[in-house]
Amino acid sequence: MQSGNLKKEHKEILRKYKHLFEILENYDKTRRLPFQRKRIYITLSNETIDELKKNKKKLGKSISKLIEESLKNS
Structure with missing residues (x-):
């Protein structure tokens, strides 16, 4: 009867952690995790940088997080 309980x-x-197994399966195919981050270098105007810094202090989020959220919402 133990075998039946083990299968259960x-x-x-598998049901409870399905999303994690899907992430690992995708990693096996692509060697990338969906929550990995990559550093890039960009040039922004001083006004944009100042605005990002103000929002960073006001919202308590990192500048990269603010940019990501802005892109997702556009």
Whole structure:
């Protein structure tokens, strides 16, 4: 009967953590995780930088997070 319980546990784990298994499967194919980050260098005007710094202090978020959110919302 232990074998039946083990199969049931495996199915429950697969159901509960399905999203993690999908992330790992995608990693096996691409060697990239969806939450990896990459550093880039860009040039911005002083006004834009000042505005980003103000929003960073006001919202308590990093500048990169503000840029990512802005791109997702556009």
